[in-house]
Amino acid sequence: MSIYDELGVRPLINASATLTRLGGSVMAPEVLEAMTEASKHFINLDELQRAVGNKLAELTHNESAYVSTGAAAGLVLATAAVVAGSDPQAIQQLPDCTGLKNEVIIHKSHRNGYDHAVRQVGVKIIEIGTETETKAEDLEKAINDSTAAIFWFQGAMTGHADLPLEKVIEIANRANVPVIVDAAAQVPPVENLWKFTQMGAALAIFSGGKDLHGPQTTGLVVGRKDLIDSMRVNGSPNHSIGRPMKVGKEEMVGLLTAVQLYIQRDHEARASQDEEVVSGWCGELNRLPGVQAERSFPNEAGQPLPRAKVVIDAAQAGMSRDELVLALRNGTPSIEVASSGTDTIYVNPMTLADGEDQIVLDRLLAILSKQRV
Ligand SMILES: *Cc1c(COP(=O)(O)O)cnc(C)c1O
Numbered sequence: 156m157s158i159y160d161e162l163g164v165r166p167l168i169n170a171s172a173t174l175t176r177l178g179g180s181v182m183a184p185e186v187l188e189a190m191t192e193a194s195k196h197f198i199n200l201d202e203l204q205r206a207v208g209n210k211l212a213e214l215t216h217n218e219s220a221y222v223s224t225g226a227a228a229g230l231v232l233a234t235a236a237v238v239a240g241s242d243p244q245a246i247q248q249l250p251d252c253t254g255l256k257n258e259v260i261i262h263k264s265h266r267n268g269y270d271h272a273v274r275q276v277g278v279k280i281i282e283i284g285t286e287t288e289t290k291a292e293d294l295e296k297a298i299n300d301s302t303a304a305i306f307w308f309q310g311a312m313t314g315h316a317d318l319p320l321e322k323v324i325e326i327a328n329r330a331n332v333p334v335i336v337d338a339a340a341q342v343p344p345v346e347n348l349w350k351f352t353q354m355g356a357a358l359a360i361f362s363g364g365k366d367l368h369g370p371q372t373t374g375l376v377v378g379r380k381d382l383i384d385s386m387r388v389n390g391s392p393n394h395s396i397g398r399p400m401k402v403g404k405e406e407m408v409g410l411l412t413a414v415q416l417y418i419q420r421d422h423e424a425r426a427s428q429d430e431e432v433v434s435g436w437c438g439e440l441n442r443l444p445g446v447q448a449e450r451s452f453p454n455e456a457g458q459p460l461p462r463a464k465v466v467i468d469a470a471q472a473g474m475s476r477d478e479l480v481l482a483l484r485n486g487t488p489s490i491e492v493a494s495s496g497t498d499t500i501y502v503n504p505m506t507l508a509d510g511e512d513q514i515v516l517d518r519l520l521a522i523l524s525k526q527r528v
Contacts, residue, residue: 167489169506173365193408216349219380226339228400229360229374230272236385237303250277256303264316265308324355333357340456369413370406432504432512433461445471463502
């Protein structure tokens with residue numbers, strides 16, 4: 156029936172998050188139509204990237220914008236741009252950073268799997284602060300003539316041990332060092348598409364395949380024109396470090412359409428719909444022995460959307476959290492939720508299609524009540 160049946164791959168209900176390993180998000184029909192339309196003709200790819208970038212810049216109130224193959228590729232190209240600029244010889248030389256500005260400053264508390272994208276350009280990571288605290292002087296002392304940029308990671312890692320972003324930008328601006336914000340999962344709120352750059356960050360990088368609901372293989376980079384122009388020459392189709400991270404004409408047009416839709420979307424209605432779902436889930440789940448459900452806000456990425464936090468008391472519920480997660484995954488339909496600690500799941504309405512919230516609740520109730528003796 157579907158392509159997935161044919162391949163023997165079982166579609167699942169994603170009640171976890173916009174996770175790449177589960178397919179990220181689902182594109183709107185308008186996005187797919189634009190991609191189909193774009194697929195029918197040859198164009199000059201650089202001209203299209205500039206035209207799409209101009210529209211994206213206008214839509215997001217930024218000086219310039221660029222479509223990368225995902226936020227992680229945006230991190231690679233942004234790093235290449237601050238290290239090699241637009242100098243053909245430096246671009247050829249990467250990831251050998253000899254003779255170039257080769258230091259990138261990152262809070263120790265911000266270190267995460269995605270900083271591999273920065274490191275692959277060959278730069279040296281200069282960590283500032285500790286797991287629990289960072290002082291302004293830590294940043295001031297770390298800046299020198301080799302500093303190419305300061306990377307700021309916004310998400311679960313932010314806000315515990317770092318300097319405030321305002322402070323980082325203030326110190327960086329004084330030293331004339333660009334601040335680059337990884338904001339991959341930072342919409343909603345939609346205003347974040349312009350907030351970080353209006354605060355003074357040089358670039359902000361978003362995933363196109365998360366809540367923007369664009370193609371999975373896209374990222375949106377917004378900010379300073381000179382840096383984005385350098386990203387272009389460090390990116391495909393030019394022979395450069397970015398050449399393996401090719402963005403196609405279909406993806407460029409698809410992301411533009413997705414951003415247009417996202418800016419027009421009624422974000423308040425969406426949030427209140429999610430609130431209703433979570434409150435309905437919690438009410439029903441709390442009737443079960445050994446199950447404690449409550450609204451959790453904001454979500455793990457810091458987005459202002461609610462999830463249901465569900466704690467399982469294995470002795471009373473008659474099954475452990477892990478048994479519940481497996482039963483959800485192995486049942487029909489298969490359902491993915493997020494696990495936390497040893498006894499907790501988070502159930503997220505953000506990635507559900509219409510009607511799936513009821514399916515998720517019914518499966519949770521069926522699995523958890525069947526266990527009772
Ligand atoms: C998801 C994510 C990325 C990677 O985004 P892609 O578009 O999948 O490349 C990078 N950084 C952070 C903080 C993320 O959450």
